Amino acid sequence: MSRTMVAGNWKMNTTPREGHELVRQVIDRVGTPATKVVFGVPAIQLMAVQALVKDPSGYAVAAQNMHEEQSGAFTGETSAAMLADAGIEYVILGHSERREYAGEDDELINRKIVAAIAAGLKPIYCCGEKLDIREAGNQEVVVGKQIEQALGSLSPTQIESVVIAYEPVWAIGTGVTASKEQAQQMHNYIRRMISNQFGADVAEHMTILYGGSVKPGNAAELFAQPDVDGGLVGGASLDAESFAAIVQAV
Numbered sequence: 001m002s003r004t005m006v007a008g009n010w011k012m013n014t015t016p017r018e019g020h021e022l023v024r025q026v027i028d029r030v031g032t033p034a035t036k037v038v039f040g041v042p043a044i045q046l047m048a049v050q051a052l053v054k055d056p057s058g059y060a061v062a063a064q065n066m067h068e069e070q071s072g073a074f075t076g077e078t079s080a081a082m083l084a085d086a087g088i089e090y091v092i093l094g095h096s097e098r099r100e101y102a103g104e105d106d107e108l109i110n111r112k113i114v115a116a117i118a119a120g121l122k123p124i125y126c127c128g129e130k131l132d133i134r135e136a137g138n139q140e141v142v143v144g145k146q147i148e149q150a151l152g153s154l155s156p157t158q159i160e161s162v163v164i165a166y167e168p169v170w171a172i173g174t175g176v177t178a179s180k181e182q183a184q185q186m187h188n189y190i191r192r193m194i195s196n197q198f199g200a201d202v203a204e205h206m207t208i209l210y211g212g213s214v215k216p217g218n219a220a221e222l223f224a225q226p227d228v229d230g231g232l233v234g235g236a237s238l239d240a241e242s243f244a245a246i247v248q249a250v
């Protein structure tokens with residue numbers, strides 16, 4: 001099975017009407033994709049977009065967050081079971097914006113990942129270093145620690161549901177992308193880490209996405225790296241033409 005994927009993370013953008021039009025235009029342009037294509041949409045659009053992507057095959061929907069508890073008095077929150085029952089396949093967890101603005105850390109993200117997998121969802125786990133860490137050359141130590149805390153407790157069966165997205169914080173929304181060498185080096189480090197802990201077969205099948213200013217102009221060279229299996233795309237996923245071009249770059 002191919003491990004490639006292009007996922008859009010719309011963040012807090014698009015009204016339901018705009019989202020509907022965006023998905024329709026992407027499907028119009030791409031048709032049946034040669035890679036898995038995922039729309040990470042605002043909560044209010046999950047079910048409508050899920051209904052839109054049933055046909056043609058190759059598309060799926062991701063939530064952008066969920067709560068770690070199964071149910072209860074958590075006003076405003078969404079549970080893993082709710083997402084799974086709505087037919088949602090993926091959930092983005094640990095995005096740097098949630099770490100920054102909602103104070104999420106890898107201990108909490110680990111609990112969310114475990115809850116997501118238990119409900120049958122596939123977590124897209126985001127990790128990545130800030131600029132000062134990169135400048136000090138400590139990116140592998142920091143990303144390694146994030147992955148250890150968030151994924152280290154998983155069983156070999158649980159880890160098979162996980163997609164990892166490496167998103168250097170300094171590249172998100174800045175227009176500055178990691179070079180293909182920087183991306184490949186970190187992705188290879190992550191794959192070796194997964195191999196050491198969970199075995200070569202798990203590592204070989206794991207989808208590791210790059211995120212951070214992916215655009216039609218840089219997608220092909222990033223995705224051509226042996227350990228870069230596709231992208232998690234923010235700004236460029238909001239434009240059907242750009243997103244379709246990135247999908248076609250895989």
Ligand SMILES: O=C(CO)COP(=O)(O)O
Binds near residue numbers: 171172175234235
């Ligand atoms: O955060 C991102 C995807 O989750 C990346 O965002 P940009 O593609 O806008 O840099």
